Amino acid sequence: MPLHLGPPDIENLVKRDDIDLGASLALEHGGATVGFALLARRAAKGRIAMMGIDPSLRGRGGGRLLAERAIEVLRARRVMRIVLEVLDGNDAAASLYRSLGFRSARALVGWTRQHAPPRLTERRAGAHLAPIDLIACAHALAVHGDDDLPWQLQRITSSDGTQRAFTLRGVAWAWLQTPSAQSATLRGLLVDRRWRGRGVARELLAELDGLLPGRRWDVPPLIPVGGAADLALSAAQFVPTVTQSEMELVVR
Numbered sequence: 001m002p003l004h005l006g007p008p009d010i011e012n013l014v015k016r017d018d019i020d021l022g023a024s025l026a027l028e029h030g031g032a033t034v035g036f037a038l039l040a041r042r043a044a045k046g047r048i049a050m051m052g053i054d055p056s057l058r059g060r061g062g063g064r065l066l067a068e069r070a071i072e073v074l075r076a077r078r079v080m081r082i083v084l085e086v087l088d089g090n091d092a093a094a095s096l097y098r099s100l101g102f103r104s105a106r107a108l109v110g111w112t113r114q115h116a117p118p119r120l121t122e123r124r125a126g127a128h129l130a131p132i133d134l135i136a137c138a139h140a141l142a143v144h145g146d147d148d149l150p151w152q153l154q155r156i157t158s159s160d161g162t163q164r165a166f167t168l169r170g171v172a173w174a175w176l177q178t179p180s181a182q183s184a185t186l187r188g189l190l191v192d193r194r195w196r197g198r199g200v201a202r203e204l205l206a207e208l209d210g211l212l213p214g215r216r217w218d219v220p221p222l223i224p225v226g227g228a229a230d231l232a233l234s235a236a237q238f239v240p241t242v243t244q245s246e247m248e249l250v251v252r
Contacts, residue, residue, distance in 0.1 A: 002104070002118075006073075010225075012162075013038070013050070014038075015157055016152070016155070016157050017047070017049050017107060017151065018040045018041070018042055018155075019038050019039070019040050019049055019134055020039055020040055020222050021038075021039070022088050023039045023073050023074070023077065023196065024036065024037060024038045024039045025037040025039070025066055025069055025070060025073065026066065027062055027066055028187075029054075029057065029062075031178055033052040034057050035051075035052060035053040035054060035057070035061065035063070035066055036050075036051070036061050036066075037050070037051045037054055037066045037067070037069070037070045038050040038051070039070055040075060040151070041074065041077055041079055041249075042151075044078065044079055044080040044081070045080070045081050045083065046074035046077065046079035046081070046082045046083075047082065047083050047084060048070050048074075048082065048083075048192050049071060049084075049151075050068055051067065051070070053066070054149060055102060056227065058092075059247060063093075063096055064096060064100075065094055065178045066102055067096060067097065069102065071100065071249065072252070074251070075251050079158060079251055080250070080251055081248055081249065081250055081251065082101050082102075082248065082249045082251060083151060083247065083248045083249075084097065084103070084246075084247055084248075085100070085108065085150075085196070085244045085245065085246050085247070086245050086247060087219075087221075087242065087243075087244045088242070088243045088244060088245065088248065092154060094119070094181040094245065094247070096108075097247050098248075099249075100145075100249070101250075102247040102248060102249045103247060103248065104245045104246075104247055105245075105246045105247060105248045106224055106225065106245075106246050107224070107225045107243055107244070107245055107246075108150060108185055108221050108222050108223060108225070108243070108244050108245070108246055109216070109219070109221055109223050109230065109240045109241075109242070109243050110219055110220055110221030110222070110223070110224055110238065110240070110241045110243070111217075111219040111222075111223065111233045111238040111240055111241060112216065112217065112218050112219070112238065112239060112241050113216065113217045113236070113237060113238040114216050115214065115216065116216075116234050121221065125187060129166055129204070129208070129210075129211060130134040130165070130166065130167055130169050131164065131165065131166055131208040132165050132166065132173070133165065134156050134163060134165050134175065135158075136165070136167075137156055137165035137167070137175050138155065138157075138172050140167070140173045140190060140191055141155075141173070141188070142156075144190055144191070144193055145193050146178060146191060147191045148174055150222045150224070152169070152220070152222050153187075153188050153222055156188070157238055158188075161178075162177055162178050163177060163178065163187060164176055164177075164202075166208070166211070168200065168203065169206055171191065171192040171195045171200060171207050172189075172190065172191045172192065172195065172203075173188075173189075173190045173191075173204075174186060174188065174189050174190070174202045174204055174205075175187045175209060176208075176219065178214075178222040179212055179215055182215065182216060182219070183210075183215050183216040183217075184212055184215045184216075184217055184218075184219060185217075185218045185219070185220070186208075186217060186218070186219045187220070189205075189232065190202060191204075191206065191228065192194040196228055197228075199230065201232035202232050202235050205233070205236045206231065206236070217238065218241075219233065219238065219241060221241070221244050249251045
């Protein structure tokens with residue numbers, strides 16, 4: 001499926017997702033680069049972060065060649081599992097990966113909300129939303145984050161200074177792209193395990209609405225279906241937008 005990224009987008013992707021440019025692949029044809037695969041590794045887990053083929057050469061085996069080679073490269077780096085994501089509707093890619101042994105592990109959903117309902121913008125008495133630096137937020141993620149978070153949510157990095165982080169009473173955290181006057185992108189939401197199931201995530205979302213009123217909120221398609229964040233966003237009247245399948249391959 002078409003995806004348009006400029007050099008700054010690629011640079012941020014490389015830093016954020018631990019892309020290993022030395023392991024990543026380029027496919028050449030007739031002296032020109034016609035395809036690529038960006039690969040990443042963390043300990044014994046690998047990821048095909050992005051793969052693309054020149055539209056004029058699709059359906060001629062280039063995608064399969066790249067995917068097979070990517071698996072070989074990651075296997076040589078002794079990973080035990082390889083993950084990737086496929087947007088719903090990209091049936092050709094999903095079929096290719098299934099033929100190589102990948103299976104669908106879970107669905108990941110993106111969310112949006114055009115504006116907050118009036119009752120959600122009212123600040124609760126006693127609530128304390130405070131800005132914190134990304135290092136402190138990353139520490140909270142390391143301590144309280146689930147072990148099976150999607151790859152892009154496992155770490156917090158912002159080398160270009162485009163993210164801000166907040167905490168609610170030291171028991172919940174949110175990090176987001178620097179908002180414009182019209183919109184904000186919620187990159188992640190985390191609640192201390194001991195405080196889950198008490199409505200804290202929804203309270204944090206309401207506090208963010210109070211801090212940044214009138215914005216459209218967008219959440220990338222990285223929220224596992226049925227998880228705590230999924231339920232909190234639904235309760236806060238966000239609506240699902242894009243869905244993708246996280247697929248994985250056990251390397252033998």
